[in-house]
Amino acid sequence: MREDKIEVAMGIDPREATLLTLVAMQLKSGKRPEEVLASVDFKDAHVQEIARGLAGDQSVSPSARREADRIAKWAGLPLASAG
Amino acid sequence: MPTAPPTRQTVADVLAFLGLGARPDPPRWPPDAFAAAVLLLQRSGAYRLAVDRWPPGSLAGWVSVIEDVGRRWRAASTDDAAPLPQEVLGWWRTLAASQGLGVDSLAQDRPAVEACLQLLAAADEASAGVGVLDPENPPDEFGQRAMGLLAADRDASTLCIEIEPSRALVLPKMHTPQVGMSIRSLSHHLAYCDAGDVCPRWDVAPKPLGARSLNLLVLPWPLEVVPRQFRESPGRLENMSQETFRFFTCEMPEAVGVERVRVLLENAERLVGRVDAIVFPELALRPDDCVRLAKSLQRVVIGGEGAPADPATRGAGSNAAVVAVPLGRDALATRQQKHHRWRLDERQIGQYGLGSQLHPEHAWWEYIELGARQIRFWCLDSWLAFCVLICEDLARQDPVAPVVRAIGPNLVITLVMDGPQLAGRWTARYATVLAEDPGASVLSLTSAGMVRLARVPGRAPSRAVALWKDGRGGAPREIDLEEGAEGIVLCLTRRMTTEWSADGRSDEEATGQLLLNGVHQVYPARAPRAEARQ
Numbered sequence: 001m002r003e004d005k006i007e008v009a010m011g012i013d014p015r016e017a018t019l020l021t022l023v024a025m026q027l028k029s030g031k032r033p034e035e036v037l038a039s040v041d042f043k044d045a046h047v048q049e050i051a052r053g054l055a056g057d058q059s060v061s062p063s064a065r066r067e068a069d070r071i072a073k074w075a076g077l078p079l080a081s082a083g
Numbered sequence: 084m085p086t087a088p089p090t091r092q093t094v095a096d097v098l099a100f101l102g103l104g105a106r107p108d109p110p111r112w113p114p115d116a117f118a119a120a121v122l123l124l125q126r127s128g129a130y131r132l133a134v135d136r137w138p139p140g141s142l143a144g145w146v147s148v149i150e151d152v153g154r155r156w157r158a159a160s161t162d163d164a165a166p167l168p169q170e171v172l173g174w175w176r177t178l179a180a181s182q183g184l185g186v187d188s189l190a191q192d193r194p195a196v197e198a199c200l201q202l203l204a205a206a207d208e209a210s211a212g213v214g215v216l217d218p219e220n221p222p223d224e225f226g227q228r229a230m231g232l233l234a235a236d237r238d239a240s241t242l243c244i245e246i247e248p249s250r251a252l253v254l255p256k257m258h259t260p261q262v263g264m265s266i267r268s269l270s271h272h273l274a275y276c277d278a279g280d281v282c283p284r285w286d287v288a289p290k291p292l293g294a295r296s297l298n299l300l301v302l303p304w305p306l307e308v309v310p311r312q313f314r315e316s317p318g319r320l321e322n323m324s325q326e327t328f329r330f331f332t333c334e335m336p337e338a339v340g341v342e343r344v345r346v347l348l349e350n351a352e353r354l355v356g357r358v359d360a361i362v363f364p365e366l367a368l369r370p371d372d373c374v375r376l377a378k379s380l381q382r383v384v385i386g387g388e389g390a391p392a393d394p395a396t397r398g399a400g401s402n403a404a405v406v407a408v409p410l411g412r413d414a415l416a417t418r419q420q421k422h423h424r425w426r427l428d429e430r431q432i433g434q435y436g437l438g439s440q441l442h443p444e445h446a447w448w449e450y451i452e453l454g455a456r457q458i459r460f461w462c463l464d465s466w467l468a469f470c471v472l473i474c475e476d477l478a479r480q481d482p483v484a485p486v487v488r489a490i491g492p493n494l495v496i497t498l499v500m501d502g503p504q505l506a507g508r509w510t511a512r513y514a515t516v517l518a519e520d521p522g523a524s525v526l527s528l529t530s531a532g533m534v535r536l537a538r539v540p541g542r543a544p545s546r547a548v549a550l551w552k553d554g555r556g557g558a559p560r561e562i563d564l565e566e567g568a569e570g571i572v573l574c575l576t577r578r579m580t581t582e583w584s585a586d587g588r589s590d591e592e593a594t595g596q597l598l599l600n601g602v603h604q605v606y607p608a609r610a611p612r613a614e615a616r617q
Contacts, residue, residue, distance in 0.1 A: 011374040011407055011416030014286035014461075018234035020410075021287045025222035025230055046411055067290070067411040074293050076218045 016047040023051045024075040033057075094189065095182035097122055101246050105182075109175035109202070111167060112160050113153075114213075114229075114242040114253040114273060116175070117206035120199045121275040122251065123178075125266045127189035129196045133586045134264055139197060146588055149201065153208025160209065161224035171205060174198040200269070204586055207270040213242060214255025214285055217465040230287070238457065239282035242273070252276040254285050254460075257468045258491025258521040258594060259582040267489055267521070268585035271593070274489040281456040281482040283490065286417065288383075288408050291464040292359060297494075297575040297597065300351045300605065301362045301528050302344065303548035303564055305337045308532030313440045316392040316450045318399070330450035331427065331441055332392035332400045333500070335366050341379045343607070348380055351572045351605045358572065360385055364530045364548075365421075365474050365498040366402060377407035377414040383463075385471060387498040388418075392450040399452040404471040404498055406461055417459040422483065423475035425449040425500075434502065435536050458483050460492055466577060466595030469494035474501065477513045477527070491521030493595050494575075501529045502537030503545035504561060511559040514552040522582070524553040524597040526573070531564050549573075551599045565604045574601025 019040050026036040033055035042048035046064065053060040053068030054077065060068070069079045098104045103119055110116045124130040138145030152170045159165040177198035181189070189195055212220060213229045222230075233240050233255075241252040256274035260267055266275070276283055316332040344361065351358050361376065363386030370388050377384040384407045392400040402421040407414045429443040441447050462468040470492045476483055477497045487495065495517055497510065504510055504527050514525035527550045534548055549562035549571065564571060575597040582594045 011377075011414045012410060014284075014408070014415045014417050014459075015234050015236060017289050017408065017410065017415045018230060018285075018287045020289040021216050022227060022230040022234055024289060025216055025227050029222050029224075029227065044413075046413055050411055063412045071289050074218060074291055075216060 012044045012047060016042060016044050020047055020051055020054070020071065023054055024071055024077065027055060027077055028075055091185040091187065092126070093182065094123060094178065094184050094186060094195070097126060097186060098182070101250055103245060107176065107179055109167065109171055110245050111163070112244045113156055113206035113209040115245045116171070116202050117210070117270070117273050118243060118246050118251045118253050118275055120203035120206065121266055123186065123189060124196075124199050124203065124269075125275075126186045129190040129199065130266045130269060131264060132190065132196050133200055133269060137200070137586055145586075149204045149588065150208050152205040153211070156205055157209040157223070157225045161228055168205075171202065174202045174205075178202070200586060203269055204584070204588065207272050207584075208588070210242070210272045212465075213272055214287065215462055215465040216287065216291070219465075233285050233287065238284070238455070239278070240285040249278050252278055252283065254283055254490055255462070255468075256489070256491055257493050258523060259584055259590065260488070260491070260520040261522060261582055262519050264585055267491075271582065271584055271588065271590045274491070276486050276489050279482065281422070281458055281486055283458050283460065283486045284417070285460045285462065285468075285490075286415075287462045288415075290410070292467065293464070294357075294359075295577045297360070297463075297467065297577075298351075298355050298358050299360050299362055299526070299573045299575065300348060300358045300570055301526075301549055301573060302347065302367070302570045303364060303528060303531045303534075304339065304367045304569075305335060305530050305532040306569065308530060308536050310435070310437045310440050310536070313437050315441065316400075317394055317397050318392075318450050319397050327446060329441070329445045329447050330392070331447040332450050333366055333389070334391050335369075335389065339363075339368055339372055339376070341376060344376060345380060346607060347570045347605050348382065350607075351570065351603070354603045354605065355572050355574055355601065358382060362496060362526075362528055363387060363498070364528045365389075365500040367530060368405075370401070373405040373407040374414045374416050377409045377416075378412070381409045383408050385496060385498075387473060387500075389451075399450050402449070402451040402473065404473050406459065406471060408461070417461070419457055419459050419471060419473075420454040421451060421473040421476060422453070422456050423479045424451055424453070425475055434538060434540070435533070436538070456482060458486055460490055466579070466593075467494070467597075468492045469496060471495075472497045474499040478509055487517065487523070488521050492523055494597050495523045495525045497525065497527040499527055499529045500533055502539055503534045503547040504529055504550035505539070505542070505545060505547055506550070506559045506561055508539075510550055511552065514550065514559055518552045518554045522554040522594075522596070524551070524575070524599075526551055534564075553598050554596055555598060560599060562602055567606055568604035569607045570605035572601070572603045572605055573599060574603075576600045
């Protein structure tokens with residue numbers, strides 16, 4: 001669209017957040033977790049880990065699980081920490 | 084050699100411009116059809132006919148029909164095997180039959196105008212709730228596909244599939260103007276934006292507020308600014324008249340400590356229970372401060388970050404608005420550069436007492452880089468989206484004002500480096516414009532240091548570091564920083580209101596309006612309990 005690229009800030013690209021919201025939406029709509037995770041291409045490893053936690057993966061780090069729980073609670077999804 | 088005479092722009096030309104030319108059937112995806120209808124109605128001026136003779140039937144019939152068509156179109160939009168509603172097919176074919184018509188004659192072709200207005204309204208109804216995650220409503224395929232489009236890796240967001248972003252953009256919308264009559268008056272859920280010199284981005288926080296209020300801790304820092312912090316800077320514009328114009332840059336020496344902010348945050352939460360975001364004025368912070376603070380404090384941080392120009396390299400300084408949203412052990416962040424340089428004139432040099440540094444015989448331009456222009460919209464909840472503007476970007480209407488009015492964020496935060504935020508000054512004037520159309524609430528915030536430095540002729544010294552204006556009417560509210568305080572908590576409460584489109588559709592109380600219902604001073608002293616722990 002344009003030659004000069006938009007400057008980015010330190011931190012995670014917020015598009016990753018929108019993708020995470022998309023994962024929450026797809027899980028809430030009843031899609032299978034593995035199908036959802038396969039359809040989304042995260043660039044940030046930590047956000048991907050949070051998404052895995054949201055999809056019920058128990059092997060994620062505690063910080064990712066906490067964050068996944070917060071999102072799940074709001075979105076009305078099962079908590080990642082519930083096992 | 085004779086040249087061909089200029090030709091009129093036709094309906095076909097407009098559709099071809101969007102990449103939708105010469106097709107008998109409408110786009111399956113409603114935002115694509117919305118863009119076509121909007122562009123035709125806008126270029127022809129025919130949108131005004133929605134308040135001339137409308138609807139084609141009774142109002143109750145119109146609303147229920149268009150809602151029903153919208154629902155069916157939404158369902159069919161994600162299923163290639165499903166037929167599109169007959170109404171949509173009929174309206175598009177009416178339009179296709181008028182392809183040879185000059186756009187300037189469209190308003191005289193009543194069937195074509197009605198087709199456009201109905202396509203626009205049905206596409207808008209089909210897109211209800213787009214761009215947000217609403218826990219009350221299970222997301223359908225349309226909502227999921229729309230969210231995927233918004234997350235696409237490109238500079239500008241768009242909900243379109245068939246229309247390339249260099250041609251036109253369609254984004255989610257939060258406010259429908261309730262005054263005046265423009266093309267924006269016709270939709271609740273979709274905003275049309277010309278592709279051009281500013282890229283709008285729509286980002287969604289995955290961890291929404293989950294509350295009916297928004298508590299902002301505003302820190303009007305630095306608390307002291309002295310003239311020595313303004314200095315002349317060499318620039319790279321060899322063609323600039325040195326007799327008339329010079330460059331200046333600002334040094335903001337005070338580094339912001341996390342612990343200092345943490346104490347104020349704790350004291351603020353003792354007052355109001357919960358702080359959702361911390362806001363700093365223009366150039367209050369150094370690069371990367373917002374992300375550092377957001378990660379440490381686990382709060383949204385919105386602030387002006389900057390760096391002075393470098394005289395050794397003649398490199399320009401930076402001035403940007405950063406929004407950092409904590410996520411796990413990291414933070415999401417957007418950085419939006421200031422679009423316009425501040426120009427200090429003789430009156431302002433006198434007002435801020437800068438004569439020892441910047442001679443009033445010259446006009447002084449702020450020496451900052453002007454990068455690719457972008458405006459970021461953050462959706463924090465199903466009812467709340469905000470954007471940030473930096474000082475001049477509120478006053479200069481181009482290029483962001485049309486985008487802000489189209490999308491209609493619920494909150495516009497303007498970070499300024501300015502004198503007192505008085506109801507009679509410029510920020511109040513421009514805030515009032517946005518409060519009326521699109522209906523946004525507007526907060527402007529400057530530093531206590533700049534307020535103290537300023538002497539507004541004919542006015543007593545003021546302590547007003549912030550100004551609030553909401554769409555409820557009435558005068559803008561000046562917000563003082565009291566002696567000894569270092570921050571203020573603003574309690575913004577949500578009121579759900581009903582907005583109407585010009586074609587008679589209600590959004591059924593789906594619009595969140597932010598109202599200021601609490602102002603509390605925050606002092607730096609640690610609370611006794613915290614001191615006892617040390």
